[in-house]
Ligand SMILES: [Zn+2]
């Protein structure tokens with residue numbers, strides 16, 4: 001069937017707006033909007049109907065009436081008027097497929113612009129929500145009229161909204177990782193935003209002991225606040241996470257933050273060297289165009305020499321994934337060890353020799369058993385260097401696979417870590433001070 005005849009058949013059955021008629025022929029012609037396609041078809045049909053009328057074919061007026069009513073065509077109406085034919089006064093129909101919603105897009109777009117005005121973003125994506133009945137109706141329509149070059153109603157809504165919003169805001173559509181997803185429901189005339197998180201990566205150094213990496217909830221009240229924790233809900237007044245996140249959360253005007261780090265040091269260990277890589281994820285940020293150098297300085301001022309950050313840069317979800325993978329990356333530690341009995345230079349050389357290149361079998365330490373499964377892990381030590389400090393004290397520098405519990409490597413943890421320093425020297429050893437010197441990421 002010729003496309004004009006097909007369009008005429010559709011209109012004689014159902015009222016269709018320009019967009020919805022044009023959409024059934026969307027794959028015909030290039031760089032033409034469906035609205036223009038629909039309009040062109042209706043105009044061509046109006047001319048054809050006029051020709052029928054001139055040839056005294058009664059089909060002409062019949063078709064003009066269909067175009068005037070079901071096609072909403074002012075040209076067909078004017079033509080009928082000119083021919084002094086009655087224009088049918090049917091109660092004003094609405095488009096069978098979109099219920100006239102394509103004609104209300106301007107209002108919807110204004111709603112979108114108002115909703116996103118509070119947010120900073122560079123990219124967006126429009127998602128369209130439709131009542132199930134609407135898509136089903138279109139599917140049935142397409143089957144009934146054997147539509148083979150159409151576009152879907154969802155696709156047209158999304159495409160038009162995306163294009164117009166892009167033009168009005170100057171922002172770009174991004175399919176994979178948009179800053180903001182704009183979910184539009186043209187039928188409910190509702191707009192909602194899905195604001196994707198902002199990721200900032202950096203490294204932190206922890207210059208003092210007794211600050212945990214992450215916020216540690218009070219064990220008695222689990223965060224509600226009680227007598228034991230002085231109403232704070234926390235075991236420790238501050239954490240690396242809080243010190244680093246607070247200025248970021250405030251600057252980004254987000255809802256909350258999550259702190260992702262490549263492993264963690266013990267609460268009483270310092271984190272020195274280049275620092276430990278981390279990523280802060282800010283949920284629902286209003287601001288994204290942050291001046292990171294200034295924020296870095298703000299964190300460092302706020303943390304008052306307790307925690308120091310560097311290398312702030314914008315990141316994404318992949319960086320978080322890589323951080324987690326990098327947990328087993330090489331780490332370098334320094335631990336001050338105290339022995340029960342005096343140690344000789346020979347002892348210390350033996351320690352270097354036995355531990356360098358050793359595989360350590362480590363059962364989950366007793367001190368973390370309450371929160372970790374009881375497993376035996378094997379961790380490799382690349383290098384150990386030992387320096388005597390006094391008769392019973394030595395400093396050990398250990399470069400090992402991430403995840404090795406260094407305190408237990410020293411003490412032996414009641415035989416749960418083997419080999420260990422105490423056992424190798426048959427001299428009970430105790431870790432006094434632990435520092436992480438380096439986190440080596442590939
Ligand atoms: Zn329509």
Ligand SMILES: [Zn+2]
Nearest residue numbers: 218221226229
């Ligand atoms: Zn408490």
